[in-house]
């Protein structure tokens with residue numbers, strides 16, 4: 472089957488944390504996706520717009536939401552990063568292709584641990600909102616790692632979900648030496664092991680920077696002893 476292309480209008484571009492942009496696009500009625508999937512943006516080179524390359528971006532909105540929501544962490548010298556900063560504007564029409572990906576919530580009765588750093592929160596927003604809206608009863612813990620408090624975004628929405636759903640728990644993890652928060656600080660790896668009751672019935676989903684994803688995946692498999700089929704990872708290479 473041929474994967475369709477879509478020409479979509481940008482409706483929002485906002486810097487929500489240092490080097491982190493929230494982007495919204497109109498969603499065509501024909502674009503159907505599952506929470507956890509991504510689209511490929513056709514990204515022109517700022518210095519030569521005829522030179523186009525694809526870049527992957529996880530869909531952060533749920534299939535039921537009206538817009539397509541994305542979050543992008545800028546990388547210095549990166550093609551997509553430069554294009555978002557310098558060229559993309561509200562009203563720009565962008566070509567995207569998809570959806571792609573198998574980073575989907577497994578249908579079982581396991582407890583779920585989500586581990587995300589930075590923009591890696593994107594697929595989890597879609598999955599958590601979608602499943603809670605559909606009456607999810609599994610216990611879910613979201614570990615959201617950032618360096619400092621100013622790097623946080625979307626946490627208020629997750630805090631509000633936590634207040635409304637007693638099976639959903641948010642853990643903000645600050646890795647910066649001077650994180651400027653009261654209470655304990657540390658990387659996700661420090662807190663996550665405390666929330667595994669039974670390795671056979673716990674699923675771990677990890678998303679974000681490739682080094683963090685590799686590290687937590689290794690910890691899940693080798694140190695914590697989770698079965699291979701319970702560990703699911705998406706590295707933002």
Ligand SMILES: Cc1cc2nc3c(=O)[nH]c(=O)nc-3n(C[C@H](O)[C@H](O)[C@H](O)COP(=O)(O)OP(=O)(O)OC[C@H]3O[C@@H](n4cnc5c(N)ncnc54)[C@H](O)[C@@H]3O)c2cc1C
Nearest residue numbers: 527528529542543544546547548549550551552590707708
């Ligand atoms: C399935 C999937 C989903 C993703 N979803 C998201 C998402 O939701 N949000 C998000 O922010 N990212 C996401 N990513 C990552 C994203 O696709 C890009 O890889 C990332 O944004 C960097 O793209 P870029 O074009 O800015 O950088 P690139 O141009 O790809 O460059 C990456 C880095 O390499 C350096 N570099 C480039 N060329 C050279 C060179 N010749 N020599 C040395 N260094 C070089 C750049 O300076 C930059 O730091 C996802 C990736 C995957 C695989």
